[in-house]
Amino acid sequence: MTGPLLFGSHIVCLYIWLFLRVLETIEGHSGYEFPLGFSTFLPIMSGPVRHDYHHEKFDCNYGSTMAFWDWLCGTDAQFRALQHEKAARGEHGWFDLFDYLSSPAKTNKTKKL
Template sequence: MESHRQLWWVVHHEYAAPFGIAAEYAHPIETMLLGVGTFLGPLLLTRHLLTLWVWLAVRLFETIDDHSGYELPWAWSNFLPFWAGPVHHDFHHEKFDGNYASVFTVWDYVFGTDGAFRQSQADRRASGKSSWVDIFDLVTPTAPSSKSTSAAKKPKAKLA
C-alpha cells in the first residue's frame, strides 16, 4: 500500500494475526468513524439505555470473537450461515485486500471482494486443513486449484 504514513492511520491492521482485544485497538479517528455505525442503530430505533448496553455488549462480543483466531463451538458463525467469524476475518488481516465485511459476508460476496479467500478455503478443504463453509459456498461452490488437489494426492514421505 503506497501512501504517506501520516495519512495512513489504520493502526488496527498492524496485527496480521489478531487476538481478541486487538479488535478494540484503533486510531481515535477510526474509532469515531466506526462508532457511528455502532451507535446509529440504537439512536434511530430506540432511546432506552438498556437497549444501548445490550447492543454494545453484542458488538464487543462480535469484534472480540472475530479477532480471537478461534472458531469456537458457540461462535455465531456456526449458527448464522452468513456471519463472517474468525476464519473470514483472519484472512482479511493476513492479506488486507479483501474480506472487508466484519459481520455479514453477503457484502463481500455481492461485491466480489472475497474471491481470494474463497479460493484459499477451497484449497484448504481439498487438502483437509479446513472445513469452513458458509451459505455462499453452497450457492456457488469454488473448485480447488489444481495445485492444491495435486498436493493433497501426493503420498506422504515415511520416516525411517
C-alpha cells in the same frame, strides 16, 4: 451508536446490541474458531477465519460482520478459493451459507469411495 439513539431505541435494546457487538468483536479478533461462536450459528457472519485472512492480505474480506457484501462484490474470491483448496486436500475449510448456495458441489466435504 448514533443510529439507535437517533431512532429512539429503548436503552435495554441498546445495551443488548452493544453487548452482542462486543462479543462479536472479541470473537472476530481472537483468531480462534469457538464452537459456540456467532459464525457457527449464523453462517452469514464473517467469523475469525475470514477476519484473520483480511488482516493477512489487506485487500479482501472487507465485511466486518457479514460475509454477504464480500460475496456480492467478489472481494473474497481469494479466500473462498483457498478454503476450497483446503477442503480438497482433506483439511478443514471454512465455508459460509453463500458457498453452499452458489456452488454446493465444491463444498461437499464427503469423500467418494
